Amino acid sequence: GQQVMQIPQYQHVQxxxxxxxxxxxxxxxxxxxxxxxxxxxHPVFLIQLVKSGEVKKQxxxxxxxxxxxxxxxxxxxxxxTTDVGTYFCAGFPVLYNFNKxxxxxxxxxxxxx
Amino acid sequence: xxxxxxTPKYLVTQMGNDKSIxxxxxxxxxxxxxxxxxxxxxxxxxxxxNNKELIINETVPNRFSPKSPDKAHLNLHINSLELxxxxxxxxxxxxxxxxxxxxxxxxxxxxxxx
Numbered sequence: 001g002q003q004v005m006q007i008p009q010y011q012h013v014q015x016x017x018x019x020x021x022x023x024x025x026x027x028x029x030x031x032x033x034x035x036x037x038x039x040x041x042h043p044v045f046l047i048q049l050v051k052s053g054e055v056k057k058q059x060x061x062x063x064x065x066x067x068x069x070x071x072x073x074x075x076x077x078x079x080x081t082t083d084v085g086t087y088f089c090a091g092f093p094v095l096y097n098f099n100k101x102x103x104x105x106x107x108x109x110x111x112x113x
Numbered sequence: 114x115x116x117x118x119x120t121p122k123y124l125v126t127q128m129g130n131d132k133s134i135x136x137x138x139x140x141x142x143x144x145x146x147x148x149x150x151x152x153x154x155x156x157x158x159x160x161x162x163n164n165k166e167l168i169i170n171e172t173v174p175n176r177f178s179p180k181s182p183d184k185a186h187l188n189l190h191i192n193s194l195e196l197x198x199x200x201x202x203x204x205x206x207x208x209x210x211x212x213x214x215x216x217x218x219x220x221x222x223x224x225x226x227x
Contacts, residue, residue: 045215
């Protein structure tokens, strides 16, 4: 069945270090979204990528969508303690007609001050 | 104003009981969802309704029954609660015809079954 895998599961960094999480799908995606969930909170939408090879930036966050539209990455430059949380990708397979997203397993980021 | 609200926020109950969780969105969205997030943080979709019509029904035990009285509300009723039902349940909504379909999540309901 459809799976969206995300690695790593956990990442501990020192404040100021960079961080990257990767998302891989077993099938082609029409788009991919990224969400952030703070500890004790709920997932919050960050961005959506639609085009093959697309790159988008939000301040220190850089999002990429692979050429084959099967993988994506989120890179954070110079992490801050406010970046702490779990980052999820959510892929929308091209074969489906509904608003059904497959969420990745998430990467939990801890930033030491 | 809260965009997606859920009640209750916490629910502690015993095995075998029946409970309901309510969800309301004031965003005017036409699609609503229920997700289950377990202790390992996996987010799994359970149900999705579009304009009160069930469009996604994942492999969920029959003890779980969603109900959508109107576009703005999606409730979840759980019969005969089991220990494995303990999790955080998130409601979410989105607008199907918008380009980005981003989902807005409610604050979650932490269900603990003892």
